Amino acid sequence: xxxxxxxxxxxxxxxxxxxxxxxxxxxxxxxxxxxxxxxxxxxxxxxxxxxxxxxxxxxxxxxxxxxxxxxxxxxxxxxxxxxxxxxxxxxxxxxxxxxxxxxxxxxxxxxxxxxxxxxxxxxxxxxxxxxxxxxxxxxxxxxxxxxxxxxxxxxxxxxxxxxxxxxxxxxxxxxxxxxxxxxxxxxxxxxxxxxxxxxxxxxxxxxxxxxxxxxxxxxxxxxxxxxxxxxxxxxxxxxxxxxxxxxxxxxxxxxxxxxxxxxxxxxxxxxxxxxxxxxxxxxxxxxxxxxxxxxxxxxxxxxxxxxxxxxxxxxxxxxxxxxxxxxxxxxxxxxxxxxxxxxxxxxxxxxxxxxxxxxxxxxxxxxxxxxxxxxxxx
Numbered sequence: 300x301x302x303x304x305x306x307x308x309x310x311x312x313x314x315x316x317x318x319x320x321x322x323x324x325x326x327x328x329x330x331x332x333x334x335x336x337x338x339x340x341x342x343x344x345x346x347x348x349x350x351x352x353x354x355x356x357x358x359x360x361x362x363x364x365x366x367x368x369x370x371x372x373x374x375x376x377x378x379x380x381x382x383x384x385x386x387x388x389x390x391x392x393x394x395x396x397x398x399x400x401x402x403x404x405x406x407x408x409x410x411x412x413x414x415x416x417x418x419x420x421x422x423x424x425x426x427x428x429x430x431x432x433x434x435x436x437x438x439x440x441x442x443x444x445x446x447x448x449x450x451x452x453x454x455x456x457x458x459x460x461x462x463x464x465x466x467x468x469x470x471x472x473x474x475x476x477x478x479x480x481x482x483x484x485x486x487x488x489x490x491x492x493x494x495x496x497x498x499x500x501x502x503x504x505x506x507x508x509x510x511x512x513x514x515x516x517x518x519x520x521x522x523x524x525x526x527x528x529x530x531x532x533x534x535x536x537x538x539x540x541x542x543x544x545x546x547x548x549x550x551x552x553x554x555x556x557x558x559x560x561x562x563x564x565x566x567x568x569x570x571x572x573x574x575x576x577x578x579x580x581x582x583x584x585x586x587x588x589x590x591x592x593x594x595x596x597x598x599x600x601x602x603x604x605x606x607x608x609x610x611x612x613x614x615x616x617x618x619x620x621x622x623x624x625x626x627x628x629x630x631x632x633x634x635x636x637x638x639x640x641x642x643x644x645x646x647x648x649x650x651x652x653x654x655x656x657x658x659x660x661x662x663x664x665x666x667x668x669x670x671x672x673x674x675x676x677x
Contacts, residue, residue, distance in 0.1 A: 303352040305381040307370055311393045313378050314536070315340055318603025319660065320635040320669070324378055325607070327393075330531040332607070333378065339369055350384065397537040401429035402580050404548035409518065409562050410449075411439045411554035419452060421552045421571045426456035428576050430550070436464040436562075438516060438554055443474050450482045460486040466516055467493040475508050476501075491516035518553070518562045521545075522611035524628040526637075529607040539593055539606040546612060547589040550576060560588050563613040588612055591621060597658040598624040598646050602632035620654060633665045634672055642672035 301307070309315070312327040322340035324333040335343075346354050355363050373379045382390065406425050410418055425433060435449060446463065453461050461484045465471070475488050479501045486506055493510035501508055514520065530536075530544075538544060551559045557567040558579040568579040579585060591612065593605035597620075602608070610625065617623035624646065629638035633650070636643040649668065650660040 301351045301367055301370060302381060303355075304350055305383060306346065306348070306350055306387050307373075307379050307381055308347050308387065308390065309343060309373075309379050310377070311390065312533070314393060314606075315343060316603055316606055318605075318635075319601040319632050319665075321603055323603045324373075325531060325536065326378065327531065327533045327536055332531060333373075333376065335369075342366065342369075348387075395537050395540050397534070397540065397542065399431075399548055401431070402548060403428045403430040403550050403576070405432040405434070406430045406549065407434045407436060407551040407562055409436050409438055409552065409554045410441070411437075417556050417571050418449065421556065422449070422452050422456060424571060424576050425550065425552075426458065428550070428580075429457045431458065432460045432462070433458045434462040434464065436516065437466065438518070439466075441465065443470075446474075446478065450478060450485065453484055454482070458484055460484055462487040462489070464489045464491065464516055466491050467510070472499075472508070479506050479508075489516075519614075521561070521563060522614040522625060522627045524608060524611075524625055524630060526604075528609060529604065530609065531607055535609075536606050541590065541592055543588055543591045543612065544593070544609045546591075546610075550580070560585065561613045588621075596622050596624060597652070598628075598632065601660065602630065604630070604632075617652075617654075620657070622657060624658065633660060634668050636672070644668065 309324065310328075314325045314327065316323045316325055317337060317340045320337070322335050322337050324335060326333070342354070342358060345357060349357070354366070358366065370379065403425065408418070408421055408425070422433070433453065437446075446465075450461065461482070463485070465488065467490050471490055478485055478488075487509065488507075489509045489511065491511050491514050493512055495510055496512045497510040499508040499510075500506070535544060538547060546560050549560065551562045552571055553559060553562045556571040558569050558571060558574060558576065559567055566584070568574070568582045568585050591610075593599045593602075593608065593610055596610065599605050599608070599610070611627065612621065614626040615621070615623040616626050630636075631643060631646050631649065633646065634642065634644065646658070649665050650658055652658045
């Protein structure tokens, strides 16, 4: 039974996110998500500051049994707790503040041994701006000695973690076992064009060796949207509130040494051979993309997954509108369906788009689609 004088509040790291078709409770402590109807999102939000008695008065005795069922479900999953009104003030809301102590939290360094992009200089310069995570991508042929040489360079630099992206060659797993044993900063190795798909935990599950059978390593591989790329984690969630979760504090150096926001983007802010990273970062336009967040982007702003998803600005549906939806997204938040699921239709069938207004949902049409798919009105 529910205590009529108590408030039933979500634990602080359990955050409500409302989408067009449904809502989520995102449990940042346990890295989980729970789906709830939008109507219940509003109930929970009201219940954060009102007693059970006040909540029933607002939503009616006829809904009491249903509400009790929902709340008991949340209690069983340890998402809510009871507290009296006086005690409630001692439980502040979860802080959404985010910051990072340098201009570069992560970087991509593309290497093609057929070209010269001053790799040693690039690694040194990235360390000087206190880059935290470095991904090195070998876009063409490479040697194991070349990889060891670069890993040795990173050992005394600022990087906390290093990731390698390679094309499959014979002997790669034995080589990876060796470098995982000898380079403590190495957190992940991705192997593309492999003869199989496989994920192999290494070093007591601290590191990963990922094989991809049907994925090719190239500069255009990024931007895919899928549940397997979702990040249910405090730093990502708080960063997403006001920043771009892919490009914020990111520096990319392509295979020719050009300094960019993303290797797949054409715009360059100088070359590592004659431009310092500080100069590139402070050039007009470089930091603009850092502050484009999901709540500003067409369609994404209506999606319940927006704060878990990594946003792409390189591949967007309208290249002339920087707030356009990611081109490689296959989820329709207006009907809560992924491409390939029964009943899926593209987002374009759920509204209209213009350069002046962006994407405008057609609520009547969406309601008809949801009735057809789910058997009830949106």
